[in-house]
Amino acid sequence: MTDPGPGLEAALALIADVPDFPEPGILFKDITPLLADHSALQAVVAAIAAAGRGADGRPVVDKVLGMESRGFILGAPAALALGVGFVPVRKAGKLPRATYAVSYALEYGEATLEVHQDALRPGDRVLLVDDVLATGGTVKATVELAEKCGAEVHGVAVLMELGFLPGRETVGAVPVTALLTV
Numbered sequence: 229m230t231d232p233g234p235g236l237e238a239a240l241a242l243i244a245d246v247p248d249f250p251e252p253g254i255l256f257k258d259i260t261p262l263l264a265d266h267s268a269l270q271a272v273v274a275a276i277a278a279a280g281r282g283a284d285g286r287p288v289v290d291k292v293l294g295m296e297s298r299g300f301i302l303g304a305p306a307a308l309a310l311g312v313g314f315v316p317v318r319k320a321g322k323l324p325r326a327t328y329a330v331s332y333a334l335e336y337g338e339a340t341l342e343v344h345q346d347a348l349r350p351g352d353r354v355l356l357v358d359d360v361l362a363t364g365g366t367v368k369a370t371v372e373l374a375e376k377c378g379a380e381v382h383g384v385a386v387l388m389e390l391g392f393l394p395g396r397e398t399v400g401a402v403p404v405t406a407l408l409t410v
């Protein structure tokens with residue numbers, strides 16, 4: 229876990245716990261109070277973008293990939309902060325041109341993710357951005373999609389990791405930066 233400075237710590241404290249959503253037994257982590265606070269959003273986006281920088285502070289990635297839909301909210305501003313483009317990884321049937329697709333299991337349910345086949349160039353280095361790493365199914369599927377495009381996954385940055393689920397093991401060798409582990 230990254231050491232949170234005071235601004236980041238205050239931002240992460242805004243995440244709300246909602247028991248039994250979207251189904252009994254799930255403790256849902258609601259990031260909307262954090263998103264609604266400008267300073268908190270700014271601190272979190274800067275910390276996520278830092279995962280795409282080298283030791284000298286310069287960007288080391290060519291693109292940021294964000295997973296629908298909460299990964300869009302954090303990934304697009306992180307791409308802007310890094311000065312690189314953003315690639316949406318969407319749920320099935322939303323992208324209009326030729327796609328690669330991968331199906332996966334969620335903490336609650338199942339889904340298929342897709343990316344446009346020409347969204348990345350072979351050899352592109354990419355940073356994956358999402359709000360929550362839970363079972364790791366979403367990240368694993370996105371790594372597979374990036375690799376189908378010929379890209380190299382530099383790492384994954386998430387706001388929050390659910391430490392009681394085996395997300396990191398599922399993701400495997402790809403480096404994971406989590407601003408908070410619960």
Ligand SMILES: O=P(O)(O)OC[C@H]1O[C@H](OP(=O)(O)OP(=O)(O)O)[C@H](O)[C@@H]1O
Pocket residue numbers: 295296297298299333334335339358359360361362363364365366367395
């Ligand atoms: O590690 P996993 O078990 O795969 O779970 C994490 C994913 O679950 C949530 O997305 P969800 O599919 O609920 O979509 P949403 O962002 O549109 O709410 C979350 O935003 C992550 O993308």
Ligand SMILES: Nc1ncnc2[nH]cnc12
Pocket residue numbers: 254255256257258335336360362363390
């Ligand atoms: N418990 C949880 N809270 C919020 N988003 C999630 N995505 C998967 N599991 C989640």
